[in-house]
Each structure stands twice: as C-alpha cells, then as structure tokens.
Amino acid sequence: xxxxxxxxxxxxxxxxxxxxxxxxxxxxxxxxxxxxxxxxxxxxxxxxxxxxxxxxxxxxxxxxxxxxxxxxxxxxxxxxxxxxxxxxxxxxxxxxxxxxxxxxxxxxxxxxxxxxxxxxxxxxxxxxxxxxxxxxxxxxxxxxxxxxxxxxxxxxxxxxxxxxxxxxxxxxxxxxxxxxxxxxxxxxxxxxxxxxxxxxxxxxxxxxxxxxxxxxxxxxxxxxxxxxxxxxxxxxxxxxxxxxxxxxxxxxxxxxxxxxxxxxxxxxxxxxxxxxxxxxxxxxxxxxxxxxxxxxxxxxxxxxxxxxxxxxxxxxxxxxxxxxxxxx
Amino acid sequence: xxxxxxxxxxxxxxxxxxxxxxxxxxxxxxxxxxxxxxxxxxxxxxxxxxxxxxxxxxxxxxxxxxxxxxxxxxxxxxxxxxxxxxxxxxxxxxxxxxxxxxxxxxxxxxxxxxxxxxxxxxxxxxxxxxxxxxxxxxxxxxxxxxxxxxxxxxxxxxxxxxxxxxxxxxxxxxxxxxxxxxxxxxxxxxxxxxxxxxxxxxxxxxxxxxxxxxxxxxxxxxxxxxxxxxxxxxxxxxxxxxxxxxxxxxxxxxxxxxxxxxxxxxxxxxxxxxxxxxxxxxxxxxxxxxxxxxxxxxxxxxxxxxxxxxxxxxxxxxxxxxxxxxxxxxxxxxxxxxxxxxxxxxxxxxxxxxxxxxxxxxxxxxxxxxxxxxxxxxxxxxxxxxxxxxxxxxxxxxxxxxxxxxxxxxxxxxxxxxxxxxxxxxx
Numbered sequence: 220x221x222x223x224x225x226x227x228x229x230x231x232x233x234x235x236x237x238x239x240x241x242x243x244x245x246x247x248x249x250x251x252x253x254x255x256x257x258x259x260x261x262x263x264x265x266x267x268x269x270x271x272x273x274x275x276x277x278x279x280x281x282x283x284x285x286x287x288x289x290x291x292x293x294x295x296x297x298x299x300x301x302x303x304x305x306x307x308x309x310x311x312x313x314x315x316x317x318x319x320x321x322x323x324x325x326x327x328x329x330x331x332x333x334x335x336x337x338x339x340x341x342x343x344x345x346x347x348x349x350x351x352x353x354x355x356x357x358x359x360x361x362x363x364x365x366x367x368x369x370x371x372x373x374x375x376x377x378x379x380x381x382x383x384x385x386x387x388x389x390x391x392x393x394x395x396x397x398x399x400x401x402x403x404x405x406x407x408x409x410x411x412x413x414x415x416x417x418x419x420x421x422x423x424x425x426x427x428x429x430x431x432x433x434x435x436x437x438x439x440x441x442x443x444x445x446x447x448x449x450x451x452x453x454x455x456x457x458x459x460x461x462x463x464x465x466x467x468x469x470x471x472x473x474x475x476x477x478x479x480x481x482x483x484x485x486x487x488x489x490x491x492x493x494x495x496x497x498x499x500x501x502x503x504x505x506x507x508x509x510x511x512x513x514x515x516x517x518x519x520x521x522x523x524x525x526x527x528x529x530x531x532x533x534x535x536x537x538x539x540x541x542x543x544x545x546x547x
Numbered sequence: 548x549x550x551x552x553x554x555x556x557x558x559x560x561x562x563x564x565x566x567x568x569x570x571x572x573x574x575x576x577x578x579x580x581x582x583x584x585x586x587x588x589x590x591x592x593x594x595x596x597x598x599x600x601x602x603x604x605x606x607x608x609x610x611x612x613x614x615x616x617x618x619x620x621x622x623x624x625x626x627x628x629x630x631x632x633x634x635x636x637x638x639x640x641x642x643x644x645x646x647x648x649x650x651x652x653x654x655x656x657x658x659x660x661x662x663x664x665x666x667x668x669x670x671x672x673x674x675x676x677x678x679x680x681x682x683x684x685x686x687x688x689x690x691x692x693x694x695x696x697x698x699x700x701x702x703x704x705x706x707x708x709x710x711x712x713x714x715x716x717x718x719x720x721x722x723x724x725x726x727x728x729x730x731x732x733x734x735x736x737x738x739x740x741x742x743x744x745x746x747x748x749x750x751x752x753x754x755x756x757x758x759x760x761x762x763x764x765x766x767x768x769x770x771x772x773x774x775x776x777x778x779x780x781x782x783x784x785x786x787x788x789x790x791x792x793x794x795x796x797x798x799x800x801x802x803x804x805x806x807x808x809x810x811x812x813x814x815x816x817x818x819x820x821x822x823x824x825x826x827x828x829x830x831x832x833x834x835x836x837x838x839x840x841x842x843x844x845x846x847x848x849x850x851x852x853x854x855x856x857x858x859x860x861x862x863x864x865x866x867x868x869x870x871x872x873x874x875x876x877x878x879x880x881x882x883x884x885x886x887x888x889x890x891x892x893x894x895x896x897x898x899x900x901x902x903x904x905x906x907x908x909x910x911x912x913x914x915x916x917x918x919x920x921x922x923x924x925x926x927x928x929x930x931x932x933x934x935x936x937x938x939x940x941x942x943x944x945x946x947x948x949x950x951x952x953x954x955x956x957x958x959x960x961x962x963x964x965x966x967x968x969x970x971x972x973x974x
Contacts, residue, residue: 226757226761229757230754230757233753233754233757237751237753285845288845292840296845350578354578358845359577359578359582359583359586360583360586360803360847361583361777361803361806361807363806363807363809364807365809370781370784370785370811371784371785371787371811372785372786372787389757389760389785389786391753391785460750463750463778463781464750464774464777464778464781464807465774465777465803465806465807467580467582467583467774467777468578468579468580468582468583469580469581469748469749469750469773469774471580472580472748472750473750476751504753504754507754508754508757511754515742515744516718516742516743516744516755517718517744517745517746519746519751519754520746520747520751
C-alpha cells in the first residue's frame with residue numbers, strides 16, 4: 220500500500236477522534252437551542268467554568284479566596300483537603316444545576332416571548348459575566364486536571380497497524396475515552412428524552428412550547444432541566460479538553476470549534492452534532508494533510524468554516540436540522 | 548456662582564505644580580487565553596517598582612507609579628491602552644506582545660515615547676540608527692533562534708549537516724519572526740528546516756504532531772505562547788518524542804507550560820534570557836511588598852520564570868530612568884530624557900549584585916547604534932520530579948554574522964518605506 224495512503228488513513232482516524240471532541244461541545248448548544256430556541260453563546264464559557272469548578276473542588280480550594288482575603292485581610296486559600304475525582308464531579312454537577320436555576324430565575328424567566336436576538340444577546344452577557352465569576356472564584360492560573368483519564372499512544376492499535384501496514388498508527392487513549400463517553404452520553408440523552416416523563420416534557424416544549432404549556436407542562440422546569448443537562452455536557456467537554464491543555468481561560472474558545480459543527484449538523488439534532496463533528500474533524504484533518512503543506516499550513520480553523528458553508532449552501536438547515544416552511 | 552467657583556478651582560489646580568512621579572504604564576493581560584503568561588510578568592513588573600517606592604522612596608527620590616491597563620493580548624485593546632495612558636507622563640512602554648509592538652512603533656516614534664520590547668517585538672528595532680525610540684535589549688528573536696542552533700551545534704560536535712529540525716510556531720507575527728533566521732542558518736549548517744504552523748490559540752495540534760511523528764525530525768524547536776505551549780508538551784509526550792530534543796524559546800519555558808503534562812514533561816528544554824534562582828531581591832520584595840500587603844498579585848508567582856522576567860524588565864527600566872536623571876541632572880525626567888537614559892544604559896555585574904540580582908542577565912551596554920544588547924541566552928531543562936527548571940548552560944552568544952546583516956537589511960527596508968532618514972551614530 221502506498222505510504223501516503225497509509226498516512227492518510229491515520230490522519231482520517233485521528234480526524235474522527237478530534238471530531239468527537241468537537242461534538243461534545245456542540246451537544247450543549249443543541250440541547251438548549253432545541254428546547255428553547257436560544258443560541259447559547261455562553262456554552263464554551265460554561266465548559267471553562269465547569270472544569271475550573273471541578274479542579275477547584277478537587278484541590279480543596281476556597282472559592283472567591285482572593286476577594287475574601289482582600290476584604291477581610293485574611294490569608295485563606297484552601298481547606299487543606301483533596302476531594303476524590305468522582306465526588307468532585309458529582310459536586311460540580313450540583314454547581315451546574317445551581318447555575319441552571321440562576322440562569323432561568325434571574326435571566327430567562329424575564330425574557331419569555333422575546334425575540335431570539337434578545338435571547339442571544341442575553342447569552343453574550345451571560346458568557347462575559349460567567350468568565351468574570353470564574354476568574355474571581357478560582358483565579359486565572361493554569362490548573363492540572365487529573366481525574367484518572369489515560370493519555371498517550373494506544374499501544375494495541377500501534378502494534379496491530381504496524382503488523383498490517385508496517386507503520387503503527389497513533390491514536391491517543393484520551394480520544395478513545397472521549398469517543399466512548401460521547402457514545403454513552405448521546406445514548407443516555409436519547410433514552411432520557413424517549414423514556415422518561417421529564418424527557419417527554421422536554422420534547423413537547425421543543426416541539427411547541429405553547430401547546431406544552433396548555434397541557435400543564437412547566438416551561439420553567441423544562442428550561443432549568445435543559446440548562447442543567449447543557450451544564451453537564453459542558454462539564455464533560457471541559458474535562459476532555461482540559462485534560463489535554465490544563466484548565467485555563469482558553470478553554471472557552473473551544474466553542475468556536477462547535478459552530479461549524481452546528482452549521483453542518485443542524486442546530487436541533489443530537490445525531491447531527493455527532494455526524495457534523497465527525498465530518499468537520501475528518502475534513503479539516505485531511506485538508507491540512509493534503510493541501511496544508513502547499514499553502515503554509517494551519518488551515519484547520521478556517522477550513523472547518525469553509526466546509527460548513529459549503530454544506531449550508533445546499534442544505535441551509537444543516538444535515539439533520541428541521542426544515543422550516545413558513546406559509547404566508 | 549457655582550460655575551465660577553468650579554472654574555477657579557480647576558484653574559488653580561492646573562496652575563499648581565504637578566506632583567513629581569515617574570510613570571511606567573503596564574500594558575498587561577490578566578484575562579483571556581494568554582493570562583497565564585501575562586499575570587506573572589505583570590506582577591514582577593509592578594512589584595519591583597513598589598519595592599523601589601517602599602524601600603528607597605522611588606528612583607532618585609521621585610516616587611514611581613505603574614498604571615495598569617488590560618489588553619487581553621489583543622492588539623486593538625493594546626493600542627487603546629497606549630492612547631489612554633500616554634497623557635499621564637508615560638516614560639516607557641513594555642506591551643509584552645509582538646502584535647501590539649508593531650502597532651505602537653509608528654505611534655511612539657511620532658509621540659516621542661520609548662518602547663522597550665525585551666525578547667519580543669520587531670527584531671530589526673535593534674538598529675538604533677533607524678529605530679530611535681524602540682529598544683529590544685538584552686536579546687531578540689533572531690538572537691534566540693541563533694542561540695538555539697549554536698546550542699545544538701555544541702551538542703552535535705559542531706555539525707548539523709543532514710539533520711532535520713522542525714519549527715513548530717504560533718501562526719502570528721510573533722511565531723513567524725524566527726523563520727528567516729532559521730532558513731539562513733539551515734543553509735549555512737546544512738540542516739533541513741520543516742515548518743509547522745499552529746493557529747491561535749493552539750489547542751489543536753494533532754495534525755502537526757502526526758507530521759512530526761512521520762517526519763521524525765532530530766529536534767523540534769517551538770515558538771509558542773499561551774495554551775499552545777502546554778498542548779505541545781502534552782502532544783510531544785503522547786507521541787513519545789524525546790523531551791531533550793524538544794526546545795522552546797524563552798516564551799515557551801515557564802513553569803505553567805510544563806506542569807499540566809506532569810511527569811511526562813521531564814527533560815523538556817527551553818531558552819531563557821535571564822537567570823533563575825533564589826535571588827536576594829526576592830527577600831526584599833517579600834518584606835517590603837508582599838508582607839506589607841502591596842503585592843500586585845497573590846504572591847504565588849514570586850520567583851517563577853515570568854515573574855523574574857517581569858522584575859528584570861522593571862529593573863532595566865528603573866536603571867535607565869536613573870541613568871537619565873544623571874545625564875540630565877534632574878530628578879523628574881520626561882519620555883525624551885528616558886530615551887537618552889535607555890540609550891546610555893550600562894548594566895554591569897557589580898550593579899546587578901548591588902541590586903540583589905547577581906547575574907540575572909548578561910552584563911551589557913546600549914549604544915546609539917545598538918538597541919538590541921548582546922543577544923545571549925541560556926538553555927534550561929525541566930525537572931518534573933522537583934518541579935523546577937535547571938539551568939544547563941552559561942549564556943550562549945548568537946551568531947552575529949547571520950543576525951546583523953538581517954537586522955541591517957530589514958531595518959533599512961523599514962526606513963525606506965516609512966521615509967525615515969537613519970541617524971548617523973558615528974557622529
């Protein structure tokens with residue numbers, strides 16, 4: 220087999236894995252948009268906030284310690300204990316549920332019935348507010364995230380592909396874990412939406428919130444539920460991305476990688492977020508591999524958008540989005 | 548009546564003598580994706596001036612002030628910060644961003660305010676005959692690239708013939724700076740240069756490291772900043788690239804660049820333009836600044852790589868201000884006098900010792916023609932077990948025969964396109 224073809228296969232596999240990482244971020248956007256029609260600009264910052272909270276709890280750090288010390292002249296930075304990873308994750312989920320309550324009660328409850336652009340602007344404000352709170356709460360330093368995820372080359376794949384092609388493929392163990400987590404997450408979300416009372420209420424609100432209201436479904440409850448789920452997805456994305464780079468403020472920029480995925484997969488489809496992520500991941504990796512060296516490289520960021528725009532021209536609602544026909 | 552009274556008070560205030568102070572604006576970034584590097588540098592910069600105020604009553608008896616303006620490493624915001632602070636009597640700007648530096652060069656030249664870009668910015672600003680208001684001592688990017696190659700030559704018995712060196716760089720004005728120097732050095736020493744660009748902010752490097760795994764370069768040189776550094780070190784560990792063949796420049800060699808990768812980062816090399824270690828000045832900063840509750844940050848950065856560099860930058864600015872006071876025989880200097888002080892700056896081993904930072908950088912003199920300093924750098928290696936950098940070499944000099952013609956060529960091109968008549972420093 221030609222060497223370049225073998226390399227292209229390795230690049231494709233890695234592109235698929237990277238695509239799963241993009242999908243993890245895109246899922247949070249889809250959940251909120253599907254249920255409430257809100258394009259949540261703050262999703263990337265939610266991933267940052269969730270990851271920072273997780274590390275803060277794990278390390279036993281006192282939230283808002285700089286503020287407390289500045290006001291009261293104290294020197295308290297940590298509680299002096301370490302929290303096990305699983306317990307810290309559970310506590311972070313609780314914080315994200317609390318955040319969902321806050322968002323619904325303080326912001327979106329008062330904006331019911333407003334134009335989508337107003338709701339979008341509110342999420343921009345929320346993003347900057349949350350970034351500031353995260354900074355005040357946990358500081359700006361880079362933190363190491365250690366929840367026991369494996370990293371580094373998968374030796375089994377390396378050996379197997381070496382035996383087949385005479386060249387061992389590199390696949391990161393973290394990417395394999397991310398793929399399994401994404402599959403479980405999507406299966407869980409679909410099962411929740413299909414087989415639980417709360418999930419059915421969520422779907423009813425997504426289809427027609429006025430009709431859902433008329434049969435006694437609490438819009439308030441469903442929106443809190445949806446923001447909580449999006450918070451949970453943000454935590455998962457924050458853990459996966461944070462394990463690669465450490466937990467730091469650039470984590471919020473991962474949202475930029477989710478936008479082309481949403482444009483391609485559609486804003487209202489969970490499978491669309493997955494398939495869109497895979498197409499973007501593979502597309503940008505193969506483009507960088509084949510064309511990148513000829514034009515100076517670093518094509519991933521812009522090529523993802525070119526790919527999404529191409530799909531958009533032929534299918535504006537995205538691959539799996541709902542086609543909206545408005546009669547006049 | 549009320550209006551008249553207000554006008555009178557305002558008039559009296561304007562006519563009265565301004566309170567003497569030396570203003571060193573800090574265009575810092577404590578927020579955004581590059582905050583992890585911006586915070587320790589800004590802390591070191593501010594804390595040193597606070598130390599001078601608290602311990603010595605300022606510089607030459609005049610108190611210093613460091614107004615901070617947040618740029619978030621964003622070029623437009625950097626320019627806004629410059630415009631917002633220059634009217635406060637700013638003596639010198641140090642923006643810690645190559646992008647902001649490029650935008651400020653024409654502005655500071657027109658406004659007559661010195662710009663000091665230590666180890667970053669426009670490399671050819673080392674030519675003082677063209678860049679009267681810009682200084683980049685003690686070293687610049689091209690020096691850095693040359694020092695790394697000189698180190699590799701030393702490791703390979705003086706020859707890099709037939710070797711392959713990959714340059715992994717931030718796809719920005721900053722990251723592209725060393726390319727030309729490395730291309731010339733590749734030609735001169737017979738090694739192959741593979742260029743790998745990484746887009747801002749640098750979280751995505753999977754393809755670049757797959758290329759490195761396929762190409763198997765003998766060395767990887769990194770020109771990174773921010774999250775790009777942490778991801779690169781982790782990716783190198785993932786593909787099992789030998790860490791002692793992976794060398795970052797001096798903006799890719801801080802503690803936070805390697806700590807997220809844990810033990811896997813052990814052995815990673817980087818360049819440094821200043822010395823690390825337990826400098827006596829840190830005890831004084833602890834006593835006069837931190838213990839007094841006057842620290843710019845939470846105190847956790849004291850002694851770290853970038854804190855030390857920020858403090859070193861402040862020391863160079865303070866020494867230039869002191870030199871300016873001596874030259875002009877006044878305590879309250881202005882930006883133009885500060886420029887004279889920077890151009891006559893002389894840093895000796897004895898002076899560094901007196902200041903409580905022996906050997907923090909090389910001894911050097913700035914001249915009218917040479918605003919770039921000696922360009923020396925040291926190689927340091929990360930010890931993951933002890934979580935500290937270990938200095939491997941003494942200061943290594945760059946290859947001036949390569950960097951000087953490049954500086955001359957680029958600065959003259961700038962002079963021509965900007966309509967600048969170079970000064971004659973021989974006069």
